[in-house]
Amino acid sequence: MEHFWVPYQALSSLPGHAVAVLAPHADDEVLGCGGALASFVAQGRPIHVVVVCAQSDEATTLTRQAESRAAARVIGYSAPVFWEFSDGQLPHAPQLSDKIRDWLVETHADLVLVTSCWEMHRDHRALAEATIAAVVALNGRVQIAFYEVGLPLPPNTLLDITPWKEIKDRAMSCFQSQLARQPYDRHIRALNCYRTYSLPPAVQAAEAYLVLTAQELLERGLNRDPQILSQALHQAAQEQARQPQALVDCQDCLAAMLNSTSWRLTAPLRWMGHLLKDDWRRVRNILKNRLAFQQPLPGPSNSQCIEQRQTVGNNDVRSVVRA
Template identity: 45%
Template sequence: MIESFFTPYESLPFHAQKVVVLAPHPDDEVLGCGGTLAQLSQQDDIQITVVILSQGEQQGPHPEARLEESRRAQAILGYSQLCAEALPDGAMATNTPLLEETITQYLAEYQPDLVFCPSIWEMHRDHRAVAEATLKVLSALSQASTAEAHLTQVAMYEVGRPLSCNRLVDITATLELKQSAIAQFQSQLAVQAYDRQVLGLNQFRSYTLPLNVMAAEAFHTVALPDIEAFLSQYHPDQVSEALYQANRRCHQLAQQSQATTAQLEALLHSRSWRWTSPLRTFLYKCRKVRKK
């Protein structure tokens, strides 16, 4: 049926032995795939490593407090390991070599057969940067003659923007665990109702699934040999570059507008403007007389 071209009509859980989850900020790992991580944690002989790439310092409070929230969520969801890096929050796109090097190191160390990362359709610049870097690193591995056979697929998750999904995972059984894990991020819930928004998205994702499915998480999965073709089809780096350039231009125009406004304000409050006010009034009245 044509509907299944747009979204899956069945839930397909993940099965893996070694999993690496790449999260740009503390909380992305839970918002994007917390229910799925809780499911995977219940499997025997599985190793799950969550890598928090920045400490989220741009959206306080103290970075250690945000990481502590992720540690409490980890205890609830039950996965084995959480690692924290200190890449610059909000500026990962301008630190691409360091980002790619960090991702490469974790993939080499843990040799996962399943990698979770944000999607290329995310609106946050750090989310997009992590997605692009992950795909680029995996693409290089797939093309290398010594490419590791254990790197089988990448699963992109959604946080700030719905993705084009090709896999749905029923998280009805772990929904309460995900809700409890999200509740640990009080510093972020004070800023935005991420719990209500993300869980609303998860409920919507059950639209094409059976009636007994209360919530689902959506992913776009790509097998290792198909990553290069995926990149050539969607060109995420070109799209992001266009977005970055447009964003820079908007900032430049805003700065120019502020400068012009400041100059106008200075003129209107200047002594010369006040002194010449009677002359301007006189000239204005002269023009009105001439028109008559």
């Protein structure tokens, strides 16, 4: 049953001959599939990498592009192509799917690697959605392999990257502008280590992929409306943004009620109700105890105590219950 959730064997390579890699931002191609890229280089496969987004300012864009080229040199594939779509705006780029389809035809790729539609970043999800549409449009000529960066995906393939672990580490270290903000390399090393959980001890690091054909995309319904997850996450974010104000409104309403004249005037009645309820609960418990021990109810008395008898073994045990 466990095999349904995660593979228990790791592959040494992914399928396909010519490989295309789509990265939403400069560094995703290495963080998500740097080990796979190193394995493709070792196998001599044609590799085509595109970084889709550019940053809002030119200086940052140039810095990150230079880092991406440096990482490519470390691993050994050709410099990426940069499409320079606006960062954060991929969900609003309807022409993206057609551009991906044309690029896949041009490169003769039969395997495309892309961020998964379960990613937390909207650009990552939008790129996955556009790639799904492109792969389905190509009618079975290309397989798709989703990779993970910011959020684990449900994999059907684990790639053993133990031989390429050090190369991937060196390539990740090229992205100093991003590592200064967050130790992404540490997070990815932890993720790659976690992915060995179901694998033999000899596998020290693994990358997880969901590899699907166009037909499997159709069967899973991912082609029908791949934006469902994005829309649900957007709605959840909007609802979360409303929660603080809703809490403030509830607190104001509660404060108004507690400070109202009617609440103060009825306070003695509420306390009396609590006391009466508590007295009746005690009486009920005493009656239950009497019935359990099959003792007659006490007659009218001013006594504050009720004696109970219970046979334990051969001993007659007496106890006193406060009335």
